[in-house]
Amino acid sequence: MTASSQPLSPFAAQISVVRQFNALTKPRVIQLIVFCALIGMVLAVPGVPSLAQVGLAALACLGIWLVAAAAAAFNCIVEQRIDAKMKRTSWRPTARGELSNTQTLLFSAILGVAGSCILFFWVNPLTMWLTFATFVGYAVIYTVILKPLTPQNIVIGGASGAMPPVLGWAAMTGDVGPEAFVLFLIIFLWTPPHFWALALYRVEDYRKSGLPMLPVTHGSEFTRLQILLYTWVLFAACLLPFMLGMSSWLYLAAAVVLSLWFCVYAWRLMRHYSDELARETFRFSLIHLSALFAALLLDHYLL
Numbered sequence: 001m002t003a004s005s006q007p008l009s010p011f012a013a014q015i016s017v018v019r020q021f022n023a024l025t026k027p028r029v030i031q032l033i034v035f036c037a038l039i040g041m042v043l044a045v046p047g048v049p050s051l052a053q054v055g056l057a058a059l060a061c062l063g064i065w066l067v068a069a070a071a072a073a074f075n076c077i078v079e080q081r082i083d084a085k086m087k088r089t090s091w092r093p094t095a096r097g098e099l100s101n102t103q104t105l106l107f108s109a110i111l112g113v114a115g116s117c118i119l120f121f122w123v124n125p126l127t128m129w130l131t132f133a134t135f136v137g138y139a140v141i142y143t144v145i146l147k148p149l150t151p152q153n154i155v156i157g158g159a160s161g162a163m164p165p166v167l168g169w170a171a172m173t174g175d176v177g178p179e180a181f182v183l184f185l186i187i188f189l190w191t192p193p194h195f196w197a198l199a200l201y202r203v204e205d206y207r208k209s210g211l212p213m214l215p216v217t218h219g220s221e222f223t224r225l226q227i228l229l230y231t232w233v234l235f236a237a238c239l240l241p242f243m244l245g246m247s248s249w250l251y252l253a254a255a256v257v258l259s260l261w262f263c264v265y266a267w268r269l270m271r272h273y274s275d276e277l278a279r280e281t282f283r284f285s286l287i288h289l290s291a292l293f294a295a296l297l298l299d300h301y302l303l
Helices: 010-024 027-044 051-078 080-085 101-123 125-146 153-161 164-173 178-201 203-209 214-218 220-238 249-271 275-302
Strands: none
Touching: 010 051, 010 101, 027 051, 027 164, 027 178, 027 275, 051 080, 051 101, 051 125, 051 164, 080 203, 101 125, 125 153, 125 164, 153 178, 164 178, 178 203, 178 214, 178 220, 178 249, 178 275, 203 214, 214 220, 220 249, 249 275
8 A cells, every 4th residue: 555545644634624624715715805804994993003993803803704714615515516617626625525515514604603793792783794794695696696697797796705895994983984885896896807817717617617707608808808998997996095085195106006007917918818818917916906905004004
């Protein structure tokens, strides 16, 4: 018997199971969600936060992380068969049959209840209900209804993905101000070009899965045109924090450079398509949002 075929030790087996459950939560996606929520929290508090506000923000981040992780795990159950057909997702424990639906559902329920309790009792009820609505919007309305029904699934379902700054704002203030909706709008408009860039170079995966993604239903050229149009609308939205007095020149400079750069990627993608360029556009979209919100954070404290 070779070393690779030997059974795992009890400790190694436990570590493997932990990794499988962790994979269900889609850690990289959750990190971005919590980061965007944290930006909403920071901007909702003028100046340097007090120790009590830091504690409140930490509890809110934990609660939002738990509920978001629960939604990701539930998504793995719903999309188990689709995930198994796609190279990008076939490694997931549910797709490989390493974790049963019962195990995954129980895991999702525990995370969701724990996160909701933290938000309700130690943050505020509004944040809990908004987070729960986001869970339903992503795990049910988007995943179960919209995703298999319409090629505009990303556009409509993007509302759930754009909620983290609103949740963060509500956690710190107990209310939702117009500034939170500006942040919501930025993520909402960022989502389609971000995801369609991925769908372009994964189009055969989506074709096999049967999902009506835009490159499958309307072709590459139409999808690339939509990406270009969305990046320009996104550019305008990214200027709103400065125009509404939420930020100063530091953020404005970062927003202009990052958004123009995104538009250049979209223009190149439209004119001279390649899978590698689509990958680069997708990767840059992640940099764009992260750097944009990091600039908001720095602007808030430095200027």
